[in-house]
Amino acid sequence: MTQLPTEHATLRIVASPNDVNATGDIFGGWLMAQADIAGSIVAVRRIRGRVVTVAVEHFHFIKPVLVGDVVSIYSEIHSLGKSSVTVTVSIYIERKPIHDVLVEKVAQGQFIYVHLDEAGQPRTI
Numbered sequence: 001m002t003q004l005p006t007e008h009a010t011l012r013i014v015a016s017p018n019d020v021n022a023t024g025d026i027f028g029g030w031l032m033a034q035a036d037i038a039g040s041i042v043a044v045r046r047i048r049g050r051v052v053t054v055a056v057e058h059f060h061f062i063k064p065v066l067v068g069d070v071v072s073i074y075s076e077i078h079s080l081g082k083s084s085v086t087v088t089v090s091i092y093i094e095r096k097p098i099h100d101v102l103v104e105k106v107a108q109g110q111f112i113y114v115h116l117d118e119a120g121q122p123r124t125i
Helices: 028-045
Strands: 011-014 051-061 070-080 082-094 101-114
Touching: 011 028, 028 051, 028 070, 028 082, 028 101, 051 082
Parallel strands: none
Antiparallel strands: 011 070, 051 101, 070 082, 082 101
16 A cells, blocks of 8 residues: 655645546646646745746656545655756545545656746746
């Protein structure tokens, strides 16, 4: 059985009926948006300034997310560039069946953020 990582989640949210696609699963775009928010939190903490998402290196959907799942997103700095930071995000869900809490990894990706100055131009970290 999968376990949640031991570090604190960057972001936790419950998937709701408003977030479903046509087949009743949570919409992938919603999950990516939550991952982007979590990644930006870590990026801003690291560089102590404004960031903007410039790329998603990869994003893999492993399993579906269902309404009522508790989504936990873990983020960590993967690398730093001159004005950019790459963040790896790992997404887990907690689903509560009748007898045990099921924990599964449902997605993983890498987001690239660029540090911006007050004029919106790239700024050295």
